[in-house]
Amino acid sequence: MTWSERLTQYERLMRLDKPIGxxxxxxxxxxxxxxxxxxxxxxxxxxxxxxxxVLMRSAGxxxxxxxxxxxxxxVERTRNRPLAxxxxxxxxxxxxxxxxxxxxxxxxLKLNRLTIQLSxxxxxxxxxxxxxxxxxxxxxxxxxxxxxxxxxxxxxxxxGAVPGVAWAMxxxxxxxxxxxxxxxxMVDRDDDLKIGIQTSAITFGRYDVLAVMLCYAATLAILAGxxxxxxxxxxxxxxLLVAAGIAAYHYALIRRRExxxxxxxxxxxxxxxxxxxxxxGLDYLVR
Numbered sequence: 001m002t003w004s005e006r007l008t009q010y011e012r013l014m015r016l017d018k019p020i021g022x023x024x025x026x027x028x029x030x031x032x033x034x035x036x037x038x039x040x041x042x043x044x045x046x047x048x049x050x051x052x053x054v055l056m057r058s059a060g061x062x063x064x065x066x067x068x069x070x071x072x073x074x075v076e077r078t079r080n081r082p083l084a085x086x087x088x089x090x091x092x093x094x095x096x097x098x099x100x101x102x103x104x105x106x107x108x109l110k111l112n113r114l115t116i117q118l119s120x121x122x123x124x125x126x127x128x129x130x131x132x133x134x135x136x137x138x139x140x141x142x143x144x145x146x147x148x149x150x151x152x153x154x155x156x157x158x159x160g161a162v163p164g165v166a167w168a169m170x171x172x173x174x175x176x177x178x179x180x181x182x183x184x185x186m187v188d189r190d191d192d193l194k195i196g197i198q199t200s201a202i203t204f205g206r207y208d209v210l211a212v213m214l215c216y217a218a219t220l221a222i223l224a225g226x227x228x229x230x231x232x233x234x235x236x237x238x239x240l241l242v243a244a245g246i247a248a249y250h251y252a253l254i255r256r257r258e259x260x261x262x263x264x265x266x267x268x269x270x271x272x273x274x275x276x277x278x279x280x281g282l283d284y285l286v287r
Contacts, residue, residue, distance in 0.1 A: 001087075009082040010096060013065060014058035020267050021061065024180065026053045027273030028173045029150030031280055032166060035230065036158040039284020045157050048111065049150060052104050059100035060126045060146070066093045067130030075191040097127075114156040122149040137203040140185065144177030145170070165226055172222035179215035179247075180269040182208060183254055186262040209255055216247035223276065232283050239279015246272045 001009075015021060029049050033041045065072065065083045072084035082088040101123055108119055125146035132139040148170045155166040178200060185192070185201035186208060192199050204211040220240055227236045246268065253265040 006088075009087045010092075013062055013082045013088055013093065013096065014100070015061040016058065020270060022054055022057045023270045024177075024273060025057050025147050025150065026050065027270075027277055028148050028169065028176075029053055029154055030277050032151040032154035032169060033158060034277070034280050034284065035165070035169070035226075036155040039281070039287070041158060045111065045154075048107050049154060049157070052107050053150065055100050055104040055107070056122070056126055059097050059104065060129070062093050062097040062100065063127050064130040066090065066097070068133075071195050071197060074195050075188060077188060077191075101126075108157075111157045112160055114160060114162070115153055118149070118153045118156055118162075122146075122153060125149055133197045133199065135198065137198055138178065138200045139198060140178045140181040140200045141174055143181055144174030147177055148173030165229060168222055168226055172219045172226070175215045175218040175222065176269075176272075179212045179219065179250075180266055180272075182212050182215070183250065183262050183266040183269075186254065186257060187259045187266075209251070209257070212254060213247070213251055216244075216250070220244055220247070232280075233286070235282035235286060236279040239275050239277070239282070242275040242279070243272045246275060 011017060030046075033046055033049060065081055068078070069083045069090065072078035072081050078084060083090070083093055105119060105123075108115055125142075129139070129142055129146045132142045136142060151169045151173060152162040152166045155162050182200040182204065185199035189199070189201045192202060200211070201208050220243060223240055224237070226232075227240070250265040250268065253261045253268075
């Protein structure tokens with residue numbers, strides 16, 4: 001294999017060809033950066049977090065495929081991933097994970113001590129999440145913590161503290177992650193049952209669609225409460241209203257549990273995150 005071909009496999013292993021994971025990780029981070037700075041974030045901090053998001057999501061994909069290396073060959077959607085197909089070795093995957101994590105850590109050395117301290121928790125969450133699928137009935141909740149840890153880190157970077165509103169936003173992100181990753185898990189439910197992996201789609205069973213919609217409702221309710229506490233205005237709530245409409249559209253997609261439509265709903269969550277961010281940004285812009 002030439003170096004060009006090897007780099008292509010590394011790109012696939014990091015899922016840079018599938019940016020949805022980066023976006024789902026980025027939106028809640030941007031929510032936090034804008035709210036913590038009252039609409040005027042430090043742009044150096046913003047770019048550090050954007051680059052860190054890309055790096056850590058890539059690292060998370062690598063360690064996820066390493067953890068699932070014995071399962072992925074038996075799942076239709078994942079059997080052609082580089083590790084599962086034997087195109088990248090286990091040692092290469094671990095080295096790539098270490099390199100991505102190191103570069104991400106070097107990025108935040110310019111930030112304050114609290115942010116650096118929180119980064120160790122973020123790394124632990126990213127590295128340990130794939131293994132929760134062995135024993136945790138709803139690993140999607142753990143994913144929500146991992147994907148939302150940019151929220152307390154964003155507040156810490158901007159303000160030097162992590163207030164209660166940051167943890168409330170993290171709780172909203174956990175609910176959102178359970179919703180969108182259950183849609184994702186509904187695609188692989190039959191395969192996951194065969195190989196013995198735990199997912200929320202299996203745990204919720206015939207109540208999976210109801211659980212997804214309740215999680216969307218909880219997400220929006222918590223975000224509405226945050227808006228009330230911070231005295232945010234109508235643009236913020238308009239963003240939440242658009243997000244609620246998107247969630248309702250997802251119900252239309254997943255209610256029959258068709259695999260392609262469930263996956264479409266999962267991908268469409270990018271627009272829900274964007275709607276919330278647009279509301280936040282516009283609210284501060286018009287003040």
